[in-house]
Each structure stands twice: as C-alpha cells, then as structure tokens.
Amino acid sequence: MATSPIFQLHEGTAAQRTYKGVGIALGLLALVLVAFAFTDTGQIELFDNGYTISLGRITKAVSYIVAVLGLQIVAGFNGQLSLGQGFFFGTGAYISAILVADYNWSYLSTLIVVVPVCFLLGMAFGIPALRISGLYLALVTLGLAAVFPSIVQLEQIAEYTNGAGGKVVDSKLVAPDWLPLDAIANFLQAIPLIGDYFGDGDLSNGEKEKIWVFMLMVVITLVCFKMVSNLIQSRPGRALRAIRDNETSAAVTGMNLALYKTLAFGVASALGGVGGMIYITETGIASPNDFTQLLSILFIVGLVVGGVGTLSGAVIGGLVIVFVPDWASSTQSFPGVPEKWLEGPTGNLILGILLIVLTFVLPGGVVSGIRRIKARIVRIVPQTPGGYTEVSGDETTATRTAEDATPVSEGATAPTDTARVTDDIGQEPVTHGADSRELP
Amino acid sequence: MELFVARLFDGFSNGATYALIALALVMIFKATTLINFAQGEFAMIGAFFVFVLAVEQGLPVWLAVFVGMLISAVLAAGIERTLIRPFDPADHLPLVIITLGLFLGINALAGMIWGFNTRAFPELFPSGNALSFGQATLSWYTVGVVFVTIVVASGLTLLLNKTKIGLAFRAVSSNLESSELVGVRVGPTLQFGWAIAAAVGTLGASVYVANPILQLEPSVMGRVLIFSVSAAALGGLDSLWGAIIGGLAIGMVQSIVVPYTPFPSEMGLAAAVLVLMLVLLFKPSGLFGTPRVERV
Numbered sequence: 001m002a003t004s005p006i007f008q009l010h011e012g013t014a015a016q017r018t019y020k021g022v023g024i025a026l027g028l029l030a031l032v033l034v035a036f037a038f039t040d041t042g043q044i045e046l047f048d049n050g051y052t053i054s055l056g057r058i059t060k061a062v063s064y065i066v067a068v069l070g071l072q073i074v075a076g077f078n079g080q081l082s083l084g085q086g087f088f089f090g091t092g093a094y095i096s097a098i099l100v101a102d103y104n105w106s107y108l109s110t111l112i113v114v115v116p117v118c119f120l121l122g123m124a125f126g127i128p129a130l131r132i133s134g135l136y137l138a139l140v141t142l143g144l145a146a147v148f149p150s151i152v153q154l155e156q157i158a159e160y161t162n163g164a165g166g167k168v169v170d171s172k173l174v175a176p177d178w179l180p181l182d183a184i185a186n187f188l189q190a191i192p193l194i195g196d197y198f199g200d201g202d203l204s205n206g207e208k209e210k211i212w213v214f215m216l217m218v219v220i221t222l223v224c225f226k227m228v229s230n231l232i233q234s235r236p237g238r239a240l241r242a243i244r245d246n247e248t249s250a251a252v253t254g255m256n257l258a259l260y261k262t263l264a265f266g267v268a269s270a271l272g273g274v275g276g277m278i279y280i281t282e283t284g285i286a287s288p289n290d291f292t293q294l295l296s297i298l299f300i301v302g303l304v305v306g307g308v309g310t311l312s313g314a315v316i317g318g319l320v321i322v323f324v325p326d327w328a329s330s331t332q333s334f335p336g337v338p339e340k341w342l343e344g345p346t347g348n349l350i351l352g353i354l355l356i357v358l359t360f361v362l363p364g365g366v367v368s369g370i371r372r373i374k375a376r377i378v379r380i381v382p383q384t385p386g387g388y389t390e391v392s393g394d395e396t397t398a399t400r401t402a403e404d405a406t407p408v409s410e411g412a413t414a415p416t417d418t419a420r421v422t423d424d425i426g427q428e429p430v431t432h433g434a435d436s437r438e439l440p
Numbered sequence: 441m442e443l444f445v446a447r448l449f450d451g452f453s454n455g456a457t458y459a460l461i462a463l464a465l466v467m468i469f470k471a472t473t474l475i476n477f478a479q480g481e482f483a484m485i486g487a488f489f490v491f492v493l494a495v496e497q498g499l500p501v502w503l504a505v506f507v508g509m510l511i512s513a514v515l516a517a518g519i520e521r522t523l524i525r526p527f528d529p530a531d532h533l534p535l536v537i538i539t540l541g542l543f544l545g546i547n548a549l550a551g552m553i554w555g556f557n558t559r560a561f562p563e564l565f566p567s568g569n570a571l572s573f574g575q576a577t578l579s580w581y582t583v584g585v586v587f588v589t590i591v592v593a594s595g596l597t598l599l600l601n602k603t604k605i606g607l608a609f610r611a612v613s614s615n616l617e618s619s620e621l622v623g624v625r626v627g628p629t630l631q632f633g634w635a636i637a638a639a640v641g642t643l644g645a646s647v648y649v650a651n652p653i654l655q656l657e658p659s660v661m662g663r664v665l666i667f668s669v670s671a672a673a674l675g676g677l678d679s680l681w682g683a684i685i686g687g688l689a690i691g692m693v694q695s696i697v698v699p700y701t702p703f704p705s706e707m708g709l710a711a712a713v714l715v716l717m718l719v720l721l722f723k724p725s726g727l728f729g730t731p732r733v734e735r736v
Contacts, residue, residue, distance in 0.1 A: 081532075081533060081536060128717055128720070128721050131720075131721055131724075132717075132720045132721065132724070134532050135473075135474070135475055135532050135536065136673075136720050136724065138475070138477075138536055139475060139669055139673070139716065139720075140713070140716060140717050140720060142477070142666070142669075143666050143669070143670070143709075143712070143713035143716055143717070144713060146662075146663065146666045146709060146713070147709055147710045147713050150707060150709055150710055151710065154707070156702075292662075293662070297540055297543065297544060300537070300540055301540075301541075301544070304537055308533075344548070344551045344552035344555065344556075345547070345548040345551045345552065346548065346552065347548075348544045348545070348547065348548035348551075349544070349545055349548035349549055349552065351541075351544055352541045352542065352543070352544030352545025352546075352547075352548060353541070353545055354541075355537060355538075355540065355541030355544065356523060356538055356541040356542070356545070359534050359537050359538055359541070360526070363534065
C-alpha cells in the first residue's frame with residue numbers, strides 16, 4: 001500500500017463529521033429509493049434473464065442479514081464456529097408465527113418473547129460450548145441445526161406448530177395513515193429521467209404494506225447493528241475478541257471465559273430469533289423444511305463471503321445468500337453455459353464455489369476487498385490525546401494491519417472509519433503503536 | 441420379544457452403514473485431524489457413479505461398485521491436493537469452510553446432473569431372509585451389510601498395520617513433523633488417507649441405498665452424516681474399530697431405544713445428536729480414541 005490516499009481526514013474535525021454525515025444520509029436515501037423502486041417495477045436484467053428483484057426478497061435478505069450479524073458475534077468476534085444459527089432463526093420464526101396466528105399478537109410485540117427465549121436457549125447451548133471447542137463445536141451445532149425440523153414436527157407440539165404443513169400466518173402489517181407513502185411515490189415518479197423506475201400513480205394497499213414492512217424491518221435491523229457495534233466496542237466486546245485471539249491469555253488477564261462465551265452465544269441466538277421474526281413478516285409461513293442444516297450452512301456462507309469479524313460483512317453476506325440462489329433459479333439462459341446446467345440448484349453450486357474461491361483469494365471476505373480500495377481514496381486519521389500527529393501513511397498502515405482484528409485475513413485491511421470497530425484488544429482506545437511513538 | 445428382535449436386526453443394518461461412513465470420517469480425521477463435512481456428499485456422488493455404471497452402462501453390480509470406489513478415490517485425492525493441502529492443517533476454520541463449500545457444491549452438482557427424482561438402486565445382496573423368528577426376520581441385506589462392514593474394517597486394519605504406506609500413514613497421524621523428518625512424504629500419505637476415505641464412503645453409500653426400502657437421490661446422505669459423526673465421536677474419532685462399535689451403538693439407539701420412548705421415530709436423529717453432545721462433553725476422546733493432550 002505504497003500509494004497515499006487522495007483524501008485524508010482527521011477524526012473529530014468538521015470535515016470528518018461532514019464526511020460521516022453525508023455517508024449516513026446517502027445510505028438512508030438509498031434505502032428509501034430501494035423501498036419505492038422495487039415494490040413492483042424494479043428490474044435488474046443480467047444477461048436477459050428477466051429476473052425481477054421484488055421488495056419482499058429484499059426484506060427476506062434483511063432477515064438473513066440480522067442472522068448473519070448474530071453469527072458475526074459468536075463466530076466472527078468470539079471465534080466459536082457455530083453451525084446452529086438456523087436453529088435459533090427457526091425458533092424465532094416459529095414463536096413469532098404462533099403468537100401472531102394463535103394469540104393475535106402484533107408482529108413487533110412478539111420480539112418481547114422471541115428475544116429472551118432465543119437468548120436463554122442460546123445461553124443454554126453455549127454451556128456445552130465451554131467444554132467443546134473448534135471443530136467439535138461445529139459438529140454439535142450442525143447436529144442441532146439438523147434436528148430442528150424433527151423437533152417442530154413432534155406430535156406432542158403439532159397443535160402449535162402444525163407439523164409438516166408449516167405454520168401459516170395471515171395477519172398483515174398495515175402501514176399507518178400518517179405516513180405519506182403515496183406522496184413520496186408521486187414525488188419520486190415526478191423526477192425526470194429516473195422517475196419511470198418508481199412505477200405509475202398511487203400505490204396499491206399491497207405495495208404500501210410491502211414498503212411499510214421493509215421500512216419497519218430496516219429500522220429494527222439498524223437498531224440491532226447499532227447495539228452490536230456498541231457491544232463490540234465496549235468492555236464485553238473487547239473481552240470477546242480477546243478470548244477469540246488467545247483464550248489462555250484472556251483468562252490470565254482476569255476475564256470470565258464462561259460468562260463471555262455463553263453471553264456471545266446468547267446474543268447471537270437472540271439476533272437469530274429477531275431474524276426469524278423478520279422472516280415470518282415477509283414470508284407469512286414457517287415450514288419445517290425451510291430451517292434445515294442447509295440454512296445454517298448458508299449463514300456460514302454469508303459470514304465468510306461478507307467477511308468474518310466485520311459488521312458490514314453481514315449486510316453483504318445476507319444479500320448474497322438470498323440473491324445468488326434466487327437469481328440463479330430464475331435464470332434460464334446464460335451466454336456460454338448449456339441450458340441443462342441452469343436447471344436445478346445452480347445457486348448453491350455458485351455459493352459453494354464462491355466459498356472455496358474466497359477462502360483462497362480473499363480470506364477477509366468482500367469487505368476486506370472494499371476496505372482495501374477505500375483506503376486508497378479516504379483515510380480517517382484517529383484522534384489521539386496529544387492532538388493530531390502527522391504520521392506517514394505506510395507506518396500507520398503497517399501498525400494497524402498487525403492490530404486489525406479479522407481472524408482469517410492477515411494484512412489486508414487498512415485503516416478506515418470502520419477500523420474503529422475492529423480496534424485493538426483489551427486496552428483503552430487511547431494510543432496506538434505508531435501514534436505513541438510520535439508523542440513527546 | 442419378536443418386535444425386539446426385529447428392531448435389533450434393524451439396528452444392525454442401520455448401524456453397519458453408519459459405521460462405514462464413520463470409518464471414512466475416521467480415516468480423514470486420523471490423517472488431518474479434520475472432520476470432512478462433505479463426507480456424506482462424497483459418498484452420495486460415489487453411489488451415483490456406481491448407479492450410472494451398473495444401470496446405464498450395464499456393468500455387473502459389484503464390479504460397478506469397485507470402479508465407482510476407484511473413481512471417487514481418484515477424485516478425492518485430487519480434491520485433497522488442490523483444496524486441502526494449501527492450508528495449514530492446524531488452523532481448522534478455513535478447512536471447515538472449504539469442506540462446507542464442497543458440501544454445498546457437490547450436493548448442487550448432483551442435483552443438477554441427476555435431478556431430485558428418486559432412483560431404485562440395484563440390489564447388492566440376494567433378497568429374502570436368512571433367518572426368521574416368527575415375525576422377526578433377518579434379511580440377507582442385513583447379513584450382507586454387517587459382513588461388508590467387518591471386511592472393510594479388517595481390510596483397513598491390515599492395510600494400516602502390514603503395508604509400508606499404512607506405516608507411513610500411522611506415522612503421519614501420530615506425529616506429522618517427526619515423520620517428515622524421518623523422510624515420510626507427508627503430502628501423498630495424507631492424500632492416500634483421503635482417497636481411502638472416499639472409497640470407503642462410496643461403498644458405504646452404495647450399501648446404504650441398496651436397502652430395498654431406500655432410494656438414491658442427492659439428499660439421501662444428509663441425515664446419515666449426522667448419525668455417522670456421532671458414531672465416530674462415540675467410538676473415538678481416531679479409532680477404526682471404535683467407529684464400528686460406535687456405528688452399531690448409534691444404530692441400536694435409533695432402532696431400539698427411541699421406539700420405547702414416547703417420542704416418534706423421527707427423534708432418532710435427536711438421540712444421535714444428544715449422544716454426540718454427551719460424548720464430547722464428558723469423554724471427548726470417545727470410547728476407544730486416544731486422549732488428546734493440548735499443550736498451552
């Protein structure tokens with residue numbers, strides 16, 4: 001990384017705050033545009049396949065994003081490879097479905113039950129994880145994920161789960177009247193050039209419902225991300241990473257391994273449950289065969305493709321594991337590929353190959369690739385107690401690279417604003433090696 | 441009593457198949473201290489090779505099994521060379537991810553080539569019953585499966601104890617660095633372990649789907665993998681005969697213990713997972729495995 005970035009911003013200055021603010025604003029604007037563009041008219045044509053992205057699919061991706069986010073905590077930041085996230089995702093989906101369908105709860109209020117139940121279940125399964133580690137933990141949790149369909153089909157609980165048929169929920173989330181969805185849609189349609197992408201005229205009730213569900217779930221997801229980001233940067237978060245990096249030294253430093261490891265499982269499982277709730281608002285049915293061990297393996301694909309131990313990786317991972325199979329299954333012709341190969345589970349083949357290829361060429365996932373590119377354009381210089389010190393780019397990069405916390409990538413990630421999340425372990429974020437050398 | 445005997449026989453035939461796949465897992469674990477999550481899919485695609493050779497090419501069925509085992513051994517050796525060897529064997533995470541990628545990829549590939557329709561697999565053993573106690577019958581299938589399993593385990597034991605490559609394999613699995621120092625070619629030896637595992641897996645899957653009540657389709661091995669993993673863990677992940685005992689024990693749990701509990705037979709899988717969890721919690725080295733000493 002010999003080239004210095006085009007922009008260099010100091011943390012805490014007005015320029016950096018503007019940069020951050022613009023980033024957040026653009027992100028929110030993109031979400032609104034996505035919500036209105038994909039309700040009925042949004043289309044992405046890759047090689048004439050006629051594949052249409054619907055907003056419902058995006059909401060499904062949001063549910064997977066939250067589940068992968070949970071996996072980031074337990075596998076990415078705590079180093080416990082859990083293949084059982086699908087179990088908790090399914091649990092959340094079923095609890096939510098049962099409460100809404102049989103007890104007339106509203107979707108959002110089911111979180112009051114889903115989150116604690118999944119959290120406690122996760123803690124309970126985290127207890128064996130104290131003794132079982134690494135490969136063996138992967139085995140046990142995979143078994144757990146494989147058992148889930150059998151459990152919900154048990155005759156004893158069939159009156160609640162409806163057995164093999166799946167639990168159907170027909171309750172809807174209706175958009176409140178005060179939200180001027182029609183006005184926004186009309187406004188967007190009036191924009192020249194891109195207006196056509198937002199459909200025509202007022203929205204139907206179904207479209208309104210879709211947009212409302214999407215927005216609501218995005219808000220829940222953003223809250224989850226904020227909470228996880230705070231957790232990771234706080235004392236427990238540093239403990240989680242310290243345990244991942246070296247269990248013995250973490251124990252010697254006085255960290256309660258048992259507490260933090262079960263806590264990681266609990267939080268991850270609770271997020272899995274939230275993901276399940278979001279899934280049920282979109283699909284309206286929880287069926288046993290949707291929550292097999294394949295789902296848990298897909299979550300691992302999401303984790304690895306996005307980037308292990310990165311929060312933004314969860315977003316990319318969630319999108320990939322929904323849209324790659326979806327796109328592949330609706331693609332009937334692709335230049336240079338015989339049509340016979342496009343029937344059947346092409347998507348899973350692509351994901352499998354992607355998983356292997358990424359492990360070879362980009363072990364830090366897509367996020368580490370993006371960070372590498374971004375580091376060439378913008379760098380945020382962290383604030384130090386001694387004021388700003390002009391550090392030459394290479395030096396900062398070198399030190400930060402060594403400290404960077406992604407377990408699989410070594411030496412790929414350069415300092416960005418997100419590097420604050422993967423800050424170094426255990427010490428107060430006051431001084432960094434390179435900076436302190438410059439201090440008087 | 442008759443019901444009990446019938447369940448006992450069922451337990452033998454299920455248990456012996458789990459034992460065969462568990463043997464494959466043990467061979468890979470001995471070589472690389474890795475659980476191959478794609479082992480079930482390796483075995484499944486091997487069974488498809490056998491199916492194509494026997495039914496579409498018209499080979500005699502046992503010859504087809506043999507050729508299928510050879511093909512899958514060569515493929516597994518290739519996979520070991522290209523996808524597994526570049527990684528540090530001590531770092532499990534990338535290797536687990538690679539095997540999960542193989543799991544997804546192979547399963548999808550089989551679905552794309554052969555579709556998800558079930559196919560009747562040619563019979564490997566004579567139909568009919570060898571013995572019968574009233575209603576409880578011991579079919580030739582059960583006898584055949586148990587016989588094959590014992591032959592395979594004996595063959596592997598001989599291979600590991602009486603041949604040069606077997607000696608090298610045992611050396612590498614007990615201490616990789618020292619065996620490298622005394623001139624064992626570690627790479628090809630591990631490759632040999634993968635090839636043997638794939639061949640045994642193919643045999644296991646062929647025998648499994650030759651069961652008259654089962655049919656061949658891409659997801660047939662999904663559950664078997666979980667049963668076999670618990671079998672291997674119960675027997676001790678690095679013990680060949682432990683895998684046999686573990687497989688039979690898991691088979692017995694599934695067909696004898698579970699039917700006497702108030703839960704439906706679906707819970708056999710849950711019982712297997714429970715056994716796996718209990719073994720790893722309280723005796724991680726299994727019944728016959730070598731205890732691992734971790735140096736800090």
